[in-house]
Amino acid sequence: MSRIYTKTGDQGITSLLGGKRVRKDNLQVDTYGSIDEASSALGLAYSFCQVTKLKAITREIQQKLIKVAAEIAQGDGEISSLVVRTTEEDVKKLEKYIDEIEEIKPQQEGFIFSGETSSAAAFDLARSIVRRAERRILSLGEEISLNSHLPKYLNRLSDLLFVMARLDEFENIVKKVTLEVMRTMTTFYDNLLLKKAKELAQAAEDHAEKINVPMVISAVDVNGNLVLFHRMDNSLLASIDISVNKAYTAAAVRMPTHKLGELSQPGNPLYGIETTNKGRMVIFGGGYPLYEKEKFIGGLGISGGTVEEDMEVAETAIKSLS
Incomplete structure (x- = not known):
């Protein structure tokens, strides 16, 4: 049975995708490590989220981030046939999701404090990690050759995660209001039913006596x-x-x-x-x-x-x- 531990990284050294050995605090490792963190935060958001559309987008992003991390983990100038490169189409897909969500959620007013829902907080956490990855990739681009679409993709992804968090909060408010209206209406009809039932009972008794x-x-x-x-x-x-x-x-x-x-x-x-x-x-x-x-x-x-x-x-x- 294979073990999760190999001991090959005990001295703080790891391998890039092409096999090159580097320190674990290497900027390249730090960058794709941030991508991995963002995906983990999205997993947390997925587990809390109850909005079907957002869950589907989240899973799609996580799958894409695996490819983004692999692309960053390539050696300098390497273009592996095993790595799917990020393209302008990937960016446009994020923009499409942003536009769709903007049509649904209300207009933002003022500064947003994260934490209205657990899933929205996790989306915001993922967004902040993506922002860090975006900063790292800009610095990394000064050291090695990178796909020019990567910074744009991460920038757009942070925007998408922001609106996803806001939509999650909005859907939660809608759900709460709906439940409160239903509770109020149920109470109203329950009270109405009791009143009507008493009147029916009296009318039924009157006719039964007759x-x-x-x-x-x-x-x-x-x-x-x-x-x-x-x-x-x-x-x-x-x-x-x-x-x-x-x-x-x-x-x-x-x-x-x-x-x-x-x-x-x-x-x-x-x-x-x-x-x-x-x-x-x-x-x-x-x-x-x-x-x-x-x-x-x-x-x-x-x-x-x-x-x-x-x-x-x-x-x-x-x-x-x-």
Whole structure:
């Protein structure tokens, strides 16, 4: 089994790509070492980043930086057939990404402090390392012959990493705002559902008393969680579970339970659905989805009489609030 350590560099000497031995603090080694650092920082950014577009660009940059490091690690004046040289097209590709991101992110105002997100901070770290590599390569160009596109590529790369960090921060803000709006709206509709469920329960009880059938009335939210449970005196014990599950079913499939019953008959698309969801699916009438201005907010379940009586009470209650 090969070992990671070779001991050949224990005296502070390493090899360039062509085999030439130099000190590890050699400017050429320092330069491609900075490129390696930048790639590592990008790996950190990739692991934190949740923006698909940025992750894809990051991986592409890392792959290119391997080639850039190899190009710098060549000996003076060497042009190895194994090394892919950086071209003007590589620079233009970075500019294309910059332009695309600039179209998405908001205009920058004032000085930027890094650290709004872990991934943006890592992109900024990579950018600062690339800037160092850019300075090193300018000095190195005074000592050996280098591809003239390399400084331009690194300069443009630092610009790209800057806007990538800003886009990551912007996407994070959008996500936070979206979640807050959703939380606020969910709270609003939850409160609205409870209010509506209480009104439905009262209307259902009034009609149940009118036809002299004690009922159990249940309401659930969009996730099937119980919001209201109302049991009239002398209602059947079995109706407790049935009422709750009718409400759950109506919310789960977003249709009245008697409609689901029709679709679950032998030969129909939902045949056997009553055996799913741990047996909670009810396929006879008395369960109805609830809406507020066409927005789905939960389910209502009524049980206590015949299927027809349950449906009559539920529909009368719903109509009374429409």
